[in-house]
Amino acid sequence: MKSKRYYLACDLKDDPELFETYKDFHKNVWPEILESIKASGIEQMEIFNIGNRLFMVMEVNDSFSFESKAESDAENDKVQEWEALMWTFQQQLPWAKPGEKWMLMDSIFKL
Template structure:
């Protein structure tokens, strides 16, 4: 299992709204994530909006995002979430994840 860490930046003025969406993630989105190999998925946020994400997957970040891109629910979720992030216009959040290198791990 590959452990993946990534960064994104939530717009400061939309942090509370972003958090609210994640208190009630659509059940079909959660099912799609599981089916696409996103396991033990967590999001952590710094007060400035910097978002750290972590999940475990059988292959890679690229493979996991590609599998999600095949789902209709992901297209709807990404479209809804795009305005919350400091990303280039027209980009989807899952297309601009900044993957972090794992430098240490203990069981």
């Protein structure tokens, strides 16, 4: 299977204490969340930050789709619990539509 990369962005609330707690949660991601990520076809995932901006890189296999991941997540109580918890730290990007959290980024340059 070939892989594909996606790049996404999200913001954190501008509160240093909240950010430290958010980072702590990501040092010990719940096992059910890791299992859900892997089961969806995501093979690698990294999150970076600068200030309160988050940047995610996902490497996925051919079985991955955002639609099927969303459907699976909606049916998984533990994922819903995690997402509700993470939303206490995160905020939408200024141009996001209601309910949008992580937003896909467009590639504008490649060497």
